[in-house]
Amino acid sequence: MHPFPKLIKQLDQSADQLQRARLRTMQAIAAGLLLVAALLFVLAHTQRASHPAWGYLEAFAEAAMVGAIADWFAVVALFRHPLGIPIWHTAIIPNSKDQIGRSLGAFVENHFITEQGVAERIAQADPAQLLGNWLRQPDHAKQLGQSSAGVLRQLLGMLDHEQMRRLVQEKATSYLGELNLSSVAADSLDALIADGKPDDMLDFLLDKCAAYLEDESHHDTIGDFALGAFKIDNALLRRALKAYQPRMIASLLDYTVAIGIDRQHPMREKIAGWIADSALHLKADEHWQATVRHYQLQALASDKVQTMLGELWDTASARLLADLNSEQPALAATIARLAENTGKVLADDAKARDWLNGAIVKGSSSLVRRYRGEVGDFIEAQLARWTREQMSDRIELAIGRDLQFIRINGTVVGGLAGLLIYTITQLL
Template sequence: MQPSSDLQQQLDSVEDALRRTRLRTMQRMAGGLLLLAFLVFCLARSLLGLHPAWGYVSAFAEAAMVGAVADWFAVVALFRHPLGIPVWHTAIIPNSKDDIGRNLGQFVESHFITEQGIAERIRQANPAGLLGAWLLAPGHSAQLGLAMAKAARVVLNALDHEAMGLLVQGAATRQLSQFDIAATAGKLLDLLMAGGSHQQLLDSVLRELSSYLDEEKNQQQAIDFLIAAFGVENVFYKVGTAAIGPRALRSLARSAHEVLLDPAHPARARFTNWLQEFVLHLKDDPAWHEFIARHQQETLASARVQDLLGSLWGVLRDRLLDDLGRDDPATARQIAMLAGKVGDALAHDERLVEGLNRAIESGSVLLVRNHRGEVGQFIETQLARWSREEMSDRIELAIGRDLQFIRINGTLVGGLVGLAIYSATRLLG
């Protein structure tokens, strides 16, 4: 497959060849009229004595030749020296190349790339409305989703994954280190207690605890856990703990049942008071803040946590590539769904359309305002890269065919003017 730049050059060459052919055709037509006028003039002069009418024909042909030659000189003088003779004020375009580039750039800036003109064009175009209509057209949202999914896959494959991993790791570490765990936990507990949800949380814990302790097999596990937790090594203490453990666990289960079944149980009030004190420490106790922040930073600096954060990008990348490599990726569906919602909103919300159009207009006007001077400079720089001959050739290919009509019209109009003058002099004697 050919690169797009090579293909574009081929297309430009074909277009230039077509324009050159059409230009040569018109040049031959204009030159043919001049030759015809010369032949008619010669014929009329040779037959002048046979009839007075040949005088009129001769006058027409003579003036037509003068008009054709004069306009040929004028047209050719724009692009080169006629017959290669450096007559004064000829080859105007190549000799004025720099001035043309500068004046063209200023002209475009002053009359085309203006803030008012851009704003009016955007208002007439209604880009937000056009976007909404396009997104709602059948299949467009799905096409957009697939196109963006393919583009995302290409971008992902092109990234430096080692650098991206370090970047994500560093960003995650910074964000987590700045996260105020104490204040956030205090706010969450405030919200939990405001609606009485902490009591529901207590009920859930008591219900699970009761259910766990009601089973005999779990009681032995709990006793073994207590012995290990308190580091009991003495045989008598172990036997005593094993003996009183089941009774203590049954008592704990009964107490949990009592609190669970009694909404007004004093333990609930103590739980609420304990939570309130805990929230106050989280929100206002500097010592707690310092303690939590220190352990937060130590945890983040640990090798295990850093390894976990360092693997975030790899996990995210693998999942994205796995999804984007499928025929119908979920990412494309999500993008299509979002695009459809945007299109529906733009189709039914006039205020949204108006606001988006206004934002596009403001952004475009600001862009023109900040970079307006660069447009003329860009045009002037581009034209400066052309040689005089190249610039003259390009302009001639663009407008030269139309300029040949000046030669044709000059031939005909000159002949008619000559005929009119000859006729007037004959009538006036």
């Protein structure tokens, strides 16, 4: 058993024992007063003939006994049958156990768990201020960061990583599949055009093309590409084209360099037009959009992309776990800084406190509206688990000691009333 529940149980038992001892003490005092009244009555009755004063004492003692016995009956009748005799309207609490449970649940529900009551209590407590004062302490913020890191480390150890891997892969695929890639590409092209970036991109591509054409190791590849593009099968023509291959590549290189040098080259204007037209087509041309969509879904369905998406969780969890297992986790420090800054904001900014308190009040009101009916049912169900004897015993322990004062008061007040009546009788 966990030590805390065991300790709580021991404390409850100790409190019950103390309450029982105090109850028995008060019961003994009340019974003792009844016994004293009985002894006084016997003494006064036997000595009554010797002096008129004994009559007054006899009347006091007799009425005191009556009051003590009547109040004893009234107190005992709340919890059990007096002397075990099932007299009508006795053992009131055990016989009314279910009604008491319903009434107590309804009373708590209607008079304690109310939206206004909870809101007023939250306003008085000012939880935002308390939270801010606590979080702004560096030690508290550090403790929160370390605790959060520890909890997260345990959660990572408890997770089914294969299930998480599939979940992340499915969610990423779904998100990327819903992404309107045509719109994103069109917006990107518009932004590039607005910032004058197409020229920079063209310069970059021209430099790369020139470098590729200058590299002689690529010349055979370029020649083979040209032969394939023109679909030349005649051996004579193939040899002729091969012979002109250096001049063709040199011409391409010159043309590429010329475009790069001349900022007003006609090809630059054509390329800029192609880019602008592409942006328009991506926005409005359904055929273009369908084509982009087709290739987008085709790419997502490829084994390579699916494997990459499946590795997202492994990569993220491995990096996070490596950080959490380090001596000074960066995540813990980040949470601590965030907590301390939040505490400073809440402690210094009244508007932030009002907002948070308002959010707590709104959330608590929603909870009250949703669950207040269950509070009464919960109390009634808990009391229904007790037997009639258990409920009677618990209530008697809680208020029985104070009820013994009724017996004591009944003894004293009854005796004084009897003495008053006897005195008036004698005077008349």
